Amino acid sequence: MKWHLHACALAVLVACGTEAETETPSSDAGSPPADAATPVDAGIDVSDEDAIAPCGERITVERPDDATGYQLKVMYALPSDGVDEQLDTCGAIARSIAAITTWFVKESGGVKPRWDTFGGALDVAFVRVAKTDAEIAARGAYVRDELEDAVAAAGFTDPKKIYAVYYGGSSTYSCGGGAYPPTLYGHVAALYLKGLQTAQYPCASNPVGASATKPGYFEFAILHESFHTMGAAAICAPHQTMTGHVSDGNDDLMYAGSMPWYPAHLDNGHDDYWQHTNTGCVDLSKSVFMDPLPANALAPPGW
Numbered sequence: 001m002k003w004h005l006h007a008c009a010l011a012v013l014v015a016c017g018t019e020a021e022t023e024t025p026s027s028d029a030g031s032p033p034a035d036a037a038t039p040v041d042a043g044i045d046v047s048d049e050d051a052i053a054p055c056g057e058r059i060t061v062e063r064p065d066d067a068t069g070y071q072l073k074v075m076y077a078l079p080s081d082g083v084d085e086q087l088d089t090c091g092a093i094a095r096s097i098a099a100i101t102t103w104f105v106k107e108s109g110g111v112k113p114r115w116d117t118f119g120g121a122l123d124v125a126f127v128r129v130a131k132t133d134a135e136i137a138a139r140g141a142y143v144r145d146e147l148e149d150a151v152a153a154a155g156f157t158d159p160k161k162i163y164a165v166y167y168g169g170s171s172t173y174s175c176g177g178g179a180y181p182p183t184l185y186g187h188v189a190a191l192y193l194k195g196l197q198t199a200q201y202p203c204a205s206n207p208v209g210a211s212a213t214k215p216g217y218f219e220f221a222i223l224h225e226s227f228h229t230m231g232a233a234a235i236c237a238p239h240q241t242m243t244g245h246v247s248d249g250n251d252d253l254m255y256a257g258s259m260p261w262y263p264a265h266l267d268n269g270h271d272d273y274w275q276h277t278n279t280g281c282v283d284l285s286k287s288v289f290m291d292p293l294p295a296n297a298l299a300p301p302g303w
């Protein structure tokens with residue numbers, strides 16, 4: 001699958017590394033990978049139609065977790081006036097996470113992200129944000145910060161969770177954003193599903209969960225933003241560039257640069273953020289957010 005990126009003009013709105021006055025923009029400020037993309041192959045696989053789950057109950061509270069400790073909780077959030085596409089209740093988000101997990105297990109040799117589950121199934125919660133789409137988008141590079149506040153206001157404040165939010169609202173800035181500790185602390189990694197509406201390739205030109213086995217743009221993007229939120233790629237990573245990205249290959253999950261993003265690999269060369277030997281630098285193969293839990297697992301910087 002390939003995505004061409006056409007967000008360079010938008011990326012200069014807040015140049016990489018520009019210090020904001022009161023807050024740090026999410027790590028994708030100025031970074032092309034999650035900014036905009038067009039799916040040449042969006043991962044649509046009609047053979048997966050029979051994998052579509054029946055629409056189920058909407059969950060708006062924390063339910064008991066199958067596992068204790070650190071985990072990634074997946075959420076669907078809408079602005080007050082956002083159109084409800086039932087991505088949480090009709091299976092799209094579950095397929096999306098299943099697809100990226102399939103890819104991850106293959107790339108890692110058996111490890112997968114530690115997703116929050118309930119009764120053995122992905123536990124997706126829903127939040128209706130009090131503000132309108134326009135009010136939230138008006139925050140420019142800080143839509144992620146708005147979502148961080150909204151998720152907390154809805155009662156999702158577990159200090160051991162990353163909230164991976166599929167936000168069905170817009171952004172004038174990018175298709176997603178993450179925290180980036182220790183530069184920017186936060187518990188929300190987010191996709192802006194209706195972002196960049198006036199771009200050549202709006203974020204919404206990509207489907208969510210088109211396949212339960214083949215990840216598309218948004219599947220790689222939610223993992224990309226979650227990795228930022230865990231602290232990758234750290235400043236000490238040899239190929240780190242553009243606030244948490246890597247420069248050694250546009251097929252890297254965490255790539256940012258002038259080339260189109262063709263995500264296919266987890267840390268090219270294993271030297272920046274996964275299974276490397278750079279002692280003291282964030283290595284997510286040792287993260288508390290991995291399953292099975294690594295020996296002496298580490299939380300993100302500052303957690």
Ligand SMILES: [Zn+2]
Nearest residue numbers: 027028031033
């Ligand atoms: Zn990024």
